[in-house]
Amino acid sequence: MSRRWIYLAMTGLAVFFLFPLVFMFVSSLKPDGQILSDVGGWRAFLPVGDISFRNYAGVFERVPVGRFLLNSLLVTTVIVGAGLVINSMAGFAISRMRWTGRRVVLSVVIATLIVPFETIAVPMVYWVSQLPTLLFQNGRLVYDFGWLDTYEVQIIPFIANGFSVFLFAQYFSTIPAAIDEAARIDGAGWFTIYRKIAVPLSGPAFATVAILTFLPAWNQYLWPSMVVQDENLRPVMVGMQYFFQDTTAWGEIMAYTSMITLPVLVVFLAFQRAFVSSVAASGVKG
């Protein structure tokens, strides 16, 4: 293939992949009437005419979008942060230590890899609605049942992740075993070896797992739409349901979707190298 044809093909494909997003950002700045009248030509992709942030102001008036963003940020941060600690510890114990029970644990972890969340979503609603919980009511600690409508229900089931454990185990097994032995002779405990030796040497593994768990946590939709009815606890994707029925206020819809897409896009563009190598790492399990 000649170089010119390759560039031509890639440019055409770039237009195909970008046009909906460009249209979304540009339309979020226009009044509804103008979005529809611009649709017939190039103006659909250009920020021209009556440009303003009125749609964004409208979104803030209509739904508590700040609250939704905060909820998603909280849920995502805890899932990713706690997941890094718990899954890396498990990966360490599986790959670097020899103990009875190791094989059992490893096969449990591997078995979880083939269960897509969709298969357990319905029984899980039933399950979490029966789980015990402690809560503060009028200054007293009360014992109750049911996790529906809480932050816990959005966070705790997603912290442990078999695939993350697997990736950590794989990475830790590349660190020479002689380091552990030397540290053991010096009297270091296993947790110290994990914290002082394995973790500092494994930056890339932590980056990979953080990226691979960040996206699904931020994009959670099916699960919170089933277990969170309380508006104050909703994440951004479920918050968008306000606009599903009303399919006329397209300017505001585009403003809302732009607002929740932009942060992820900025993070992606800033760390695109790390994203690309994380996805490549996720392919090794084949």
Added chain:
Amino acid sequence: MIRADLRSERRAGWAMTAPAVLLLLAFLIVPVILGFVLSFTNARLISPEPTSFTGFDNFVRAFTADPTFFRSLLNTFAFAAVVVPVQAGFGLVLAILVNQKIRGAVAFRVIFFIPVVTSIVVVSILWKFLYQPDGLINSFIDTISFGAWHGMAWLNDPGTALTAIIVLSVWQAVGFHMLIWLSGLQTIPEELYEAARIDGAGSWRQFRDVTWPCLRPTRVFVLITITIAALGLFVQIDVMTQGGPVDSTSTLVYHAVRMGYRQQQIGYGSALSLVFFVLVLIVALVQRYLTRDEA
């Protein structure tokens, strides 16, 4: 001394894996078992009557008395049958393009990947707008056909709704598989291509005799992951069509959630989820079979 060491190693091993193992047990293994058990009951989320075992009633109902389930199963297979080859093939073409040693290849790789980091919920609502009768897609076709086209409601027509959803699903996810293919391409030693060129192989022969055979492990992985994801189609349906018009876009997972959660028939919904799980297990077993000689 050695025995004490072994004991401390075992204790540390259990302690360090305990948080992850307990959470996986509580929120993955238990729900799987619970789902299996509930499939044989008439459990409801809020029920005046106690739950009782009903044997295979839920499965009999699904396969004989629920036409929407049958339609959903067919739609799910139709979706997977189109998406799997199209997305895998398109992803490979993209990977080969961005693997060329030319300036700007990295920038194109980033652009092709952007839809992947965009939430599928956002993508669904955005494309729903594009597919409107007076939306961007219709007016584009109108322009290139010099006005011969008069808008159609892609998502409201049972004949086009599923196809319309296939297009945006591929658009959103293909960049991911481009990267998987790309990492496969980059493991092929350059010497193989040099040897092929010395033997007089053109670019098609190089692809057929070097690239394609070397990509076998990648190929199995890509096909399996796309198949499992395609069988789980849910969000696009929920946001764009709610299974309509006349069940033409209802899928297995969508129907399971509709019955199990929205209509609160947990037992029946669990049975439908179990059907989905069995399909996924079959696909996973096929994968094991295809990669048996490497393990």
